Amino acid sequence: MQHYDFAIVGAGYAGSVLAERLASQSGKKVLVLDKRPHIGGNAYDYYNEDGILIHLYGPHIFHTNSADVFSYLSNFTEWRPYEHRVLASVEGQLLPIPINLDTVNKLYGKNFTSEELADYFKTVGEPVENIKTSEDVVVSQVGRDLYEKFFKNYTKKQWGVYPSELDKSVTSRIPTRTNQDDRYFSDEFQAMPLHGFTKMFEKMVDHPNITLMLSTDFKDVKDSLSYDQLIYTGPVDEYFDHCYGKLPYRSLHFEHKTLNEEWHQPVAVVNYPNDHAYTRITEYKHLTGQEHPTKTSITFEYPQAEGDPYYPVPMPENAELYRKYKQLADQQDNVHFVGRLGTYRYYNMDQVVAQALTLYKKLVGADSLADVA
Numbered sequence: 399m400q401h402y403d404f405a406i407v408g409a410g411y412a413g414s415v416l417a418e419r420l421a422s423q424s425g426k427k428v429l430v431l432d433k434r435p436h437i438g439g440n441a442y443d444y445y446n447e448d449g450i451l452i453h454l455y456g457p458h459i460f461h462t463n464s465a466d467v468f469s470y471l472s473n474f475t476e477w478r479p480y481e482h483r484v485l486a487s488v489e490g491q492l493l494p495i496p497i498n499l500d501t502v503n504k505l506y507g508k509n510f511t512s513e514e515l516a517d518y519f520k521t522v523g524e525p526v527e528n529i530k531t532s533e534d535v536v537v538s539q540v541g542r543d544l545y546e547k548f549f550k551n552y553t554k555k556q557w558g559v560y561p562s563e564l565d566k567s568v569t570s571r572i573p574t575r576t577n578q579d580d581r582y583f584s585d586e587f588q589a590m591p592l593h594g595f596t597k598m599f600e601k602m603v604d605h606p607n608i609t610l611m612l613s614t615d616f617k618d619v620k621d622s623l624s625y626d627q628l629i630y631t632g633p634v635d636e637y638f639d640h641c642y643g644k645l646p647y648r649s650l651h652f653e654h655k656t657l658n659e660e661w662h663q664p665v666a667v668v669n670y671p672n673d674h675a676y677t678r679i680t681e682y683k684h685l686t687g688q689e690h691p692t693k694t695s696i697t698f699e700y701p702q703a704e705g706d707p708y709y710p711v712p713m714p715e716n717a718e719l720y721r722k723y724k725q726l727a728d729q730q731d732n733v734h735f736v737g738r739l740g741t742y743r744y745y746n747m748d749q750v751v752a753q754a755l756t757l758y759k760k761l762v763g764a765d766s767l768a769d770v771a
């Protein structure tokens with residue numbers, strides 16, 4: 399039986415970054431397992447039967463403020479500059495989200511300047527003494543009407559609960575602007591991998607010290623593997639056989655379609671806060687820059703409770719349950735939990751890369767992220 403220095407469960411960002419660093423920088427023999435038939439985790443993309451590059455698990459847009467993370471990933475891909483823009487379909491109009499000057503002027507038929515909009519927000523914003531929930535964040539900034547039109551029902555569809563029941567972190571991710579900046583993100587680095595995410599992952603794990611075992615569930619093979627240390631990026635509660643009960647995750651059903659038209663919508667993502675069972679429609683050619691004169695591929699997202707675990711649900715009782723699993727995790731010798739599912743955190747791709755590099759730093763005793771990226 400082949401012996402490995404590290405077995406890594408999951409070939410998404412967390413698993414692939416650690417495999418790459420351990421194999422190429424530390425000369426370790428690494429086995430990477432994934433129960434899916436492909437690498438890349440939720441960021442996996444592929445060319446569909448019509449030759450259009452799509453994201454199997456919904457749109458992934460890369461953005462970060464970390465020069466270390468951007469420079470690390472640049473070892474494996476060139477980039478296509480891309481700034482993400484989203485419109486929300488509200489009362490028959492497509493309006494910029496995050497809410498900005500144009501959103502408010504178009505919705506209410508006003509002609510506010512930035513200063514006037516800031517004053518307007520002060521008059522409609524509801525004072526909240528102690529901001530705890532996602533509703534508190536929005537109503538305190540932009541008032542109840544905008545909250546109800548853009549956030550309340552979207553959040554209910556997405557998470558199955560109203561923003562008043564969700565931790566403030568969910569809506570805090572979305573800024574409010576009084577200028578005309580209509581970019582979804584304001585990070586310093588915003589770009590898409592030029593040839594797609596999967597090509598970037600292929601380069602990461604292409605190393606003689608890395609063995610890939612796809613379509614393999616760790617549970618089914620764990621007793622037959624030989625390794626010194628385990629890195630686990632699957633759901634932490636599953637690792638412990640749900641001994642304290644199941645951590646809630648929100649799931650999604652994706653409906654992928656190709657249409658016989660060049661373009662379907664003006665931007666990559668259109669949100670539907672108040673109509674339809676789906677939350678949003680993504681049109682990939684906007685994201686990837688791919689050209690096709692007669693076809694375009696889109697995805698509808700339907701949130702659901704059951705299915706693949708995508709989003710840890712940020713509610714106080716879930717954080718409490720996770721704390722119990724974390725205590726167990728910390729007691730394991732030579733087992734490291736990392737990634738969105740392994741640490742039950744609503745992390746973006748760049749945050750998972752940073753978390754994985756931080757674990758690598760700890761494993762090799764380096765001083766700073768820049769030393770290991």
Ligand code: FAD
Binds near residue numbers: 431441633
């Ligand atoms: P994952 O990518 O989930 O990888 C974990 C892997 O472990 C999976 O491939 C899984 O199959 C495998 N696994 C689990 N259990 C086992 C087991 N028992 N045996 C074997 N394998 C196992 N982030 C952004 O920065 N920008 C975005 O625009 C963005 N959009 C998103 C849209 C959606 C719909 C979703 C769901 C997420 C989005 N994210 C986005 C977040 C991003 O997907 C994650 O931050 C990132 O993919 C997490 O990487 P990971 O390695 O932690 O987990």
